[in-house]
Amino acid sequence: MRHLRIFIQIMCLVLSWGASASIGEEFCKTYLDIQKMSHQKVSLKESLKLAFFPSSIIHPVELKQSEERDQSIQGNKYIFIHLPAPKFDLNKVQEIKSREKEIGALELFTQLKSAREMDACLTIIEENKDDFSKVQGYFTLYLNHQDQIEAYHESKSLEVLSKKLKTFQRQGWIVSYVNQMSEMYQQLRADARVSDILLVAHSDQFGRLYDAKKNIFPKGAFANLPQSVKKLIIYSCHSEKVISYYKINSYLHKFNYYYPQVESAFNHLFESKTPLLSIRAFKNISSRKSFTSSQKRANCQIEFDQNKNLNGLGVSLNDQFLGFVDIKSSRRLSFDCELLSPEKNQFKFYDVDKTERPSLGDWAVILRVENGKLKELKLKEYLTWDQKKHLLTIGQ
Secondary structure, three states, rough: HHHHHHHHHHHHHHHOOOOOOOOOOOOOHHHHHHHHHOOOOOOOOHHHHHOHHHHHEEEEEEEOOOOEEEEEEEEEEEEEEEEOOOOOHHHHHHHHHHHHHHOOOOOOHHHHOOOOOOOHHHHHHHHHHHHHHHHHHHHHHHHHHHHHHHHHHHHHHHHHHHHHHOOOOOOOOEEEEOOHHHHHHHHHOOOEEEEEEEEEEOOOOOOOOOOOOEEOOOOOOOOOOOOOEEEEEEEEEOOHHHHHHHHHHHOOOEEEEEEEEOEEEEEEEOOOOOOHHHHHHHOHHHHHOOOOOOOOOOOOEEEOOOHHHHHHEEEEEEEEEEEEOOOOOOOOOEEEHHHHOOOOOEEEEEEOOOOOOOOOOOEEEEOOOOOOOOEEEEEEEEEOOOOOOOOEEEOO
């Protein structure tokens, strides 16, 4: 049944793209490919691991710059869940699952087990036209409600994750389900004692991370974490792509970084995916010693006026993300002075989850460095070709 479900999902994807060959040929090609994949046997040992010790199929990989270690004072530990809360019609999902069982019991699939070549498969389809017609009807039903099915599976994954995180909570981790990335940055900004961060999010094949509203985390998203942060864990798929996209190696002098790697014996099952059920592999990371830097990093600030339109805007400096403006709690946004260039600097202000936004009008921003020096930054406003989308940049 598992391989039938995979076959249905891939077949629906093929149909949604628009098949170049006949439906019968596309059906047989996809079915034969899945059948070959199903012959990759999972050993008894691997099956037992998946069933009873899922955390053992993942091992944490550490990236670090220094070998100097110290058992530093333990701060607050946060787990930020950037996964959407799925909504679906349970009755419709149950209807589709019931139809799936009916399809799996058709004589067509019983005969197809013996098919190894395209011609044999096409002959079996021709001899079982009524069954194949039912299969096509099911594909149509599945395609029309694919979002419901995906949301259902997402909800099941979240249920599993919630149970797995109880182990972390007993160790003192604070679990926070956040709707958008700004909530995470605001929580970090408000806690001067945060030391460990575990971020759970979806990522794509380019390594871009997404929040629960499917906004992409900006480049340089981890450039300006609080100085108290000693460990950052990102639990997502495409782990090595994430490291590359966000240039994690550039920040290893600030914190140690950990990411999940699937054991080689399971690569054929998960490929670049990271199963949520294995997250407990990271439960002991917080007890590991952290590196400590004797060099205190200088603190700079940008100071805003009270223009309410600034609230919630994302801010970046030289393509390094600084955080979000939160006028209600503070007119100032602090950042690591090392992010300033000795030559030319450019700040950008943008709305992360909006593509169209009104002009913000005239407003002032003050740059404040640690020695007390102040500098007012000049605002330049750029419009896109349609004159609707505003990218606000200021520079020295």
